[in-house]
Amino acid sequence: MTAMLEKGKISAVQMSFLLYAIVIGTVIISVPATIGKHAKNDLWLSPIWASLFGMIAVGVSIGLHRMFPRLTLIQSLSRIFGRIPGKLLGLAYLVFYLILNGHGIRLYADFIVGTALPSTPILVLMATMIFVASVAVYGGIEGIGRSSQVIVPLYVLTFLIIVLLLLPDAKPNRLFPMLENGIVPSLKGAVTPQGWFAETLLLSFILPCLSDSKKAMKWGLAAVLAVMTTLVLANLIILLLYGNNVSRYVYPLLSATRYISYAEFFENVEAALVAIWVLGNFIKFSIIQYAVVLGTAQWLELADYRPLVWPIGFVMLLIGFWSLPNQMVLTQYSSTVFPYYSLLFQTILPLFILFVAFLRIRASRGGPTSG
């Protein structure tokens, strides 16, 4: 039995908040524009299709957890495929999430530079975010879980208030003609967010620390549904405000929030939106960095994961800073490469892993197992 590197415990509700932040953090910033490009005025349907991939990822994580209750994905891979193949696959996953987080931080920093702080060097924004995330990771999962308990409700509340404030400018007839070109455009629109939803696979790194793992399924699915609802609402409000040319905007929800104006002085609400997006992304980047750091420590079979926090944070900074020449390339990457990259790593491979694990366990116990 591998030693437990993490002694902290979090509750199922905190886990749910973490999952919510993992997916919504970056997806809500710019992905609605990509969805709108394909789905036009059916863009609000796409998150519903995409959420299916979130549910698969949650299901697979919990399935693996039931077979290997105290192991993360990285550890169980060695158990399932044997030492060498398991290690190789584990390394692939660590690299996948390392890159994912680096790019996520770049997306966040590009957003802040492009909208709020035009002359601040992007490196500073990325470094400060990685710095606070690293401090959080250093403190362990309990700290991240508790901060999510404070931040996520605030996030949801602010988002809902913004949607309410936009209602007077919404024109409901922009929903129509619904499904003008059939269901295909909305399915195409789901291709990109699907990759984000599947990030809930990170649940497999959180589950071993869960204090009440019986509720994992319920709260895991609740998180996926909450993300879906948030994204459907966001897409609806930008559709009703802008019509089917949402893809004209790089950050549709931010542009929509800038449109809020009441009584000539209640304006500039986007400052609140940017603030909660920074907070939400702090949770997102911390928990992914935590997963990579913990996974790497387990992969290397270290006694402690803390020595890895800063080096891995630094590597993420380099990935975000050096691997992309500009924001346009990142946007193109997120909509043409990442969805399929994610499909392989966060949907197809996990299902395959679960299947092999199931066969193995059945072979070793001589019968199907459950629970």
Next chain:
Amino acid sequence: MRKHGLSLSGIALMVSILFLGGCWDRSEINDMAIVTAAAIDKLDGQSIELTLQLFIPKALGGGSGSGGGAPSGGQQLTFVRSGKGLNIADAASKLQARLPRRIFWGHCKVFILGEAFAREGVKEEMDYLFRHPQPRERAFMFVSQGQAAEMLRPVPPLERYTAEVARELSEQKIGIRVTLKEFLEMLDGEGQAAALPYLRLQPPQKGEKKNQSVPFIAGTAVFKRDKMNGLLTMRTTRGALWLRKEIQKASITVRLQGTKREFITMTPIRQRIEIKPRIHDGQWIIHVHIHTVGDLVQNGTNLDPMNPDLLHLMEQAVQRSIADRVEEALDRLQRNLNADIIGFGESFHRAYPKPWRQARERWDELFPKVQVRMDIRVNIRRPGLGSVPAAVPSDEVKEK
């Protein structure tokens, strides 16, 4: 654990060095030139002239306790500067070179396009306003008669500066009211036409200072694609407003049939307007249902409005008047300008997505042929405070 704590604070110290350089995006209020309105003109068909109305903070800051109203002694709250360039961005940078403070677009609530510029096509320049992170999509758009820059120079007697006048006019919805976002939507919408309120300057009245002219809305500038190609008068604008479901605060004055010069006036309180598209035997039809409810505010006839039959006569007169206005607007828009600024294309797209897909390309030919059928109902609900007409001897009042 102790060891880690030390290294952590060491890193924190090192990272904080990064910030000793100061904040890159620090911008104090006294480093900004706050734009209140911008005017865009085209000079000799080539260069763009950008004229900005800029706020003077110290003019407001001086006398505290004066209630923040207009400064005393005719001190101006704004000043106007222009810059020429190849496009707006270029003109703005030329203008910036001659300003001691940085141009700040965040509070610019009014954009005025010069008529000459509007007629040559606006799309290239709209991109700047859309792409730049500072200008707000909520800003109101106008087209001005002559040079747009001239709209920014006067000092109006009532409002603090002309930008406020223009904004208030838009908010009152006397004419059409269009924000930057809505203008962009119209330009790339299904109707392939756009409309902006048309501003003119009212010269100063007798006894006022020379620069006290005031902009007012004199109609609607109609754009075909991104080029202005015509003008609606105020009267046809109101007809178009009925079709756009934007009519507000109208008062309708009509002559009763069978009378010489005797008018009644009704102010509609609320109205329900429905636009229903239909395609019947290849004929594209729009059904317009208007139901409006209002009060009688002036009765110049000798008819007693308390009699339901006579009231009905008045209602019919108002109804005819609305129909006339709408038809006038339709005639001008369909036959004359061929510009769908009333959203017929949108309605057909929503109701008949498949036929629309083929018709979209030919909308220019189709739109003038769209048949409009009107169904207008008018209810005068209350007579105001008077029953029988005032100042009419009681034996002359016609009660039946």
